[in-house]
Amino acid sequence: MKSIGVVRKVDELGRVVLPIELRRVFNIEIKDPLEIFVENDKIILQKYNPGKACAITGEITPENKTFGNGELTLSPRGIEMLLQELSDYQLQR
Template sequence: MKSIGVVRKVDELGRIVMPIELRRALDISIKDSIEFFVDKDKIVLKKYKPYGVCLITGEITSENREYGNGNITLSPDGAKLLLEELKSALHQAKS
């Protein structure tokens, strides 16, 4: 685990402020959800992504499928967009 050299105090309501540099680096915006995990004596924060959300379109549908050993979830539209982009990239690489 890497320290970023920032220390924050917990206020009377249990809140902490996440540094803007960290939010920018992790693409965390206002109103984004953060998921909490505990690993022994550590608290791990992660930008929350609902299970089954399409990596390309952000859609959650019953038709979404997992690929790459469950590492990538795509909706039918997301799969089509990705396929077209890959075809284009392969075509350009051949040229």
């Protein structure tokens, strides 16, 4: 994980301000929904995109990858399942 050298305080309502530079880089506009993930001792924010669900497992994870010119989204577990199914198919031929 890369530090950008910015520290922000949490206000009394639990809010944290994202620097404008980050919002520009990640194309986060006012009222855009963000997903919140927890991984061990880390809090991860990601711009919400419901189209990023794995086509096989339905999982939405920060590790999901898009393939086939943006037509197919797979989670790491979905990739493993698809590879196994393709391997089994090749063996049956």
